[in-house]
Amino acid sequence: MKPAKANLEVFAETLLELAQRDKNILVLTTDSRGSAKLTRLGELLPDQLIEVGIAEQNLVGIAAGLASAGKKVFAVSPACFLTARAVEQIKNDVAYSDHPVKLVGISAGVSYGALGSTHHSLHDFAVLRAIHNVDIVTPADNFETQAAVRAAVCHPRPLYLRFGKRPMLDLHDPDSRFRVGEGITVREGTDLTFIAIGETVSPALSAATELETRGISCRLISMHTLRPLDEECLCKAACETRALITVEEHSVHGGLGEACAAVLMQRRLCLPFRVVGIPDEPTVTGSQLEILAHYGISAEGLVDIALRTLAS
Amino acid sequence: MLSDHALRLKSIEYRRKILTVIRSAQAGHTGGSLSCVDILNVLYNAVMNVGPENFGSPDRDRYVQSKGHSVEALYVVLADKGFFSQEELETLSKYRSHFVGHPTRKVPGIEHNTGALGHGLSFAVGQALAGKKDGRTYKVYVLLGDGELAEGSNWEASISAVNYGLDNLVVLVDRNGFQITGPTERVYPLEPLEDKFRAFGYAVRTVDGNNVADLRGALRQIPFEKERPSLILARTTKGKGISFMENMAAWHHRVPNDHEYSLAMRELECAEIQLKGEPQVER
Numbered sequence: 001m002k003p004a005k006a007n008l009e010v011f012a013e014t015l016l017e018l019a020q021r022d023k024n025i026l027v028l029t030t031d032s033r034g035s036a037k038l039t040r041l042g043e044l045l046p047d048q049l050i051e052v053g054i055a056e057q058n059l060v061g062i063a064a065g066l067a068s069a070g071k072k073v074f075a076v077s078p079a080c081f082l083t084a085r086a087v088e089q090i091k092n093d094v095a096y097s098d099h100p101v102k103l104v105g106i107s108a109g110v111s112y113g114a115l116g117s118t119h120h121s122l123h124d125f126a127v128l129r130a131i132h133n134v135d136i137v138t139p140a141d142n143f144e145t146q147a148a149v150r151a152a153v154c155h156p157r158p159l160y161l162r163f164g165k166r167p168m169l170d171l172h173d174p175d176s177r178f179r180v181g182e183g184i185t186v187r188e189g190t191d192l193t194f195i196a197i198g199e200t201v202s203p204a205l206s207a208a209t210e211l212e213t214r215g216i217s218c219r220l221i222s223m224h225t226l227r228p229l230d231e232e233c234l235c236k237a238a239c240e241t242r243a244l245i246t247v248e249e250h251s252v253h254g255g256l257g258e259a260c261a262a263v264l265m266q267r268r269l270c271l272p273f274r275v276v277g278i279p280d281e282p283t284v285t286g287s288q289l290e291i292l293a294h295y296g297i298s299a300e301g302l303v304d305i306a307l308r309t310l311a312s
Numbered sequence: 313m314l315s316d317h318a319l320r321l322k323s324i325e326y327r328r329k330i331l332t333v334i335r336s337a338q339a340g341h342t343g344g345s346l347s348c349v350d351i352l353n354v355l356y357n358a359v360m361n362v363g364p365e366n367f368g369s370p371d372r373d374r375y376v377q378s379k380g381h382s383v384e385a386l387y388v389v390l391a392d393k394g395f396f397s398q399e400e401l402e403t404l405s406k407y408r409s410h411f412v413g414h415p416t417r418k419v420p421g422i423e424h425n426t427g428a429l430g431h432g433l434s435f436a437v438g439q440a441l442a443g444k445k446d447g448r449t450y451k452v453y454v455l456l457g458d459g460e461l462a463e464g465s466n467w468e469a470s471i472s473a474v475n476y477g478l479d480n481l482v483v484l485v486d487r488n489g490f491q492i493t494g495p496t497e498r499v500y501p502l503e504p505l506e507d508k509f510r511a512f513g514y515a516v517r518t519v520d521g522n523n524v525a526d527l528r529g530a531l532r533q534i535p536f537e538k539e540r541p542s543l544i545l546a547r548t549t550k551g552k553g554i555s556f557m558e559n560m561a562a563w564h565h566r567v568p569n570d571h572e573y574s575l576a577m578r579e580l581e582c583a584e585i586q587l588k589g590e591p592q593v594e595r
């Protein structure tokens with residue numbers, strides 16, 4: 001399988017296509033149209049791309065005001081700034097006030113790699129999960145991205161979309177079904193389940209394929225929607241396989257792993273379980289792939305973690 | 313259209329209700345509600361095209377109260393406009409009531425949930441920008457407190473309002489000169505405020521914000537300049553109308569006790585009697 005496009009590029013292409021047909025779609029950027037691949041949208045639809053300057057609080061406040069007047073608003077900014085600098089605006093102006101803004105965090109997780117921790121967003125899931133009324137979607141591949149952007153336009157509630165910028169493998173058939181709140185089973189398996197989100201689904205698939213050659217049958221779920229979490233899909237996997245590993249490009253605190261753990265514990269589903277993410281320490285320096293590999297978020301790393309989890 | 317005299321009478325009635333509702337809830341922002349209530353009175357009774365009958369219309373005028381803590385003034389005015397009953401308002405601060413101590417959209421007539429300072433202006437910019445995009449003629453009025461101007465987000469939003477040429481946006485600043493700790497110029501000086509707003513590109517007018525005729529006169533001239541947002545620096549008195557509350561930081565969110573309440577009611581009654589005796593001269 002060869003890499004297709006970056007999800008971010010597919011986001012921008014899909015949004016352009018939708019915006020060309022619907023002038024109520026407005027896209028707001030914080031001097032970030034280039035990084036968000038939205039330059040072309042700005043050239044073709046200048047009235048639908050609004051520059052708010054390097055001012056994330058203002059971005060979210062204006063987005064809420066536009067949404068309150070019936071506009072379909074995509075507020076786009078690097079995830080690290082959008083979900084930290086503007087968190088009070090997200091909490092009050094979007095979530096509490098219930099204006100259905102689509103918040104788009106680009107270059108998320110450790111996409112910015114060697115630019116350092118100022119540019120990493122390893123907190124965004126945790127922060128947004130603790131705020132009522134923001135759905136959270138992180139597509140894994142181009143198919144999920146296109147479907148998620150289409151779904152976002154008419155999503156009735158505030159929504160956070162999170163994208164990385166690395167070209168991603170195609171994981172699904174084009175006729176697969178994507179619904180917000182519904183995990184997608186990428187492959188079936190009976191021994192172990194990987195539940196991964198966003199760009200980590202791809203290495204999890206490589207790990208599952210490698211484990212298969214060693215006689216271990218792995219299920220892989222792309223849990224693109226963190227909220228509302230597909231609890232049925234999770235619990236089914238916990239009942240039908242012997243161990244469960246969650247994988248995310250996020251802090252191990254407050255993200256997918258802890259969300260799954262809480263569901264499993266409260267349903268008394270007990271099985272070998274591992275949360276793979278960025279640990280609670282100063283993040284190692286390096287490129288995105290180097291950082292991820294350092295913490296076991298790579299095909300090799302996940303194979304190793306899977307073997308140890310099954311042996312525990 | 314109500315006369316200035318009728319508006320002044322209404323302001324007295326509103327002040328009475330503000331104190332009554334605060335006393336009944338045993339909580340509220342007394343000083344700030346009294347300083348801004350004349351602004352709300354003029355907006356809702358003499359300027360804006362909004363009421364319960366057209367609140368769902370995309371063409372309604374919008375009011376955003378960024379200084380959300382002075383919600384009692386807003387509740388009292390909205391009740392008077394018929395958005396909800398006085399009985400509903402009396403549930404303020406009670407268990408399971410939508411009437412909490414800051415505006416929420418669960419209450420009819422409220423555009424946006426505010427209370428955390430420095431949020432209203434960006435939101436209002438968004439509403440005004442949507443109006444421009446859709447070719448609608450509505451205006452967006454946003455009330456800022458002076459203490460909240462320390463929030464940098466106001467200045468981010470100001471740059472946007474001017475950059476987008478939003479002459480359908482009217483920013484009103486309740487310049488009562490006090491914040492919870494004391495006078496703004498001692499706690500965290502803001503002056504020269506008018507120069508700051510002008511430098512950001514607003515078309516600015518300074519008015520007596522407790523004088524309904526002055527307020528109406530300025531609001532009639534909106535927009536002050538084409539393609540520029542208008543800013544009304546409304547010089548007001550915190551605690552206005554009750555002598556012992558005026559210019560006292562202590563009354564920021566103090567609740568009057570029985571004695572203070574009856575003194576305040578008596579002052580308002582005297583003001584009302586005096587006003588009713590004045591000849592009604594229209595400007």
